[in-house]
Amino acid sequence: MPPLKLRLLRISAVLWAIWGAVHIFAGVIIITSDATGAVQAVVDAVDPQTLVRDYPAAAGALFNQHGWNLGWIGLVTLLCAVLIWRRNMTAVWLAALVGGLADIGYFVFLDLPGHVHFVPGTLMTVFSASAILLSFAVWLWPGRHTVSD
Numbered sequence: 001m002p003p004l005k006l007r008l009l010r011i012s013a014v015l016w017a018i019w020g021a022v023h024i025f026a027g028v029i030i031i032t033s034d035a036t037g038a039v040q041a042v043v044d045a046v047d048p049q050t051l052v053r054d055y056p057a058a059a060g061a062l063f064n065q066h067g068w069n070l071g072w073i074g075l076v077t078l079l080c081a082v083l084i085w086r087r088n089m090t091a092v093w094l095a096a097l098v099g100g101l102a103d104i105g106y107f108v109f110l111d112l113p114g115h116v117h118f119v120p121g122t123l124m125t126v127f128s129a130s131a132i133l134l135s136f137a138v139w140l141w142p143g144r145h146t147v148s149d
Helices: 003-032 035-042 057-085 089-111 118-139
Strands: none
Touching: 003 035, 003 057, 003 089, 003 118, 035 057, 057 089, 089 118
16 A cells, blocks of 8 residues: 555544544543533533523433444444554445444534534544545545555
8 A cells, every 4th residue: 555545544543533532432421411411511512501401301311322322433433443544445434424424413413503612523523524535535546446455
């Protein structure tokens, strides 16, 4: 593999590793928080006092499910990062599907309306988009299907 291709894959792997770790951490925070704390952790640009409520148990369960989803999505992308580092091109697609699709929802429903701060949320969207672009550049590289690659 040419050095530039390898460098692009490694940068992508590091971006996915950070993205995955942040999402695992966010999932743990949400699952270990009460309902009010979970909402405040997600929509960090909203005044926390406006989110203090007596949420029903079903809402707490919904937030826990969201935390679970963040955790497994983060874990999958973290594992993909290891595989991308090792030049596994299938992991490029899996990370893009899992992490990329998760971030589209985040961007549309939380970023665009202004419910979150740039760090960490929007920055993680920049990380995932950059990882996708870099790794897909390697995927689309001419001669990618040669035996020497």
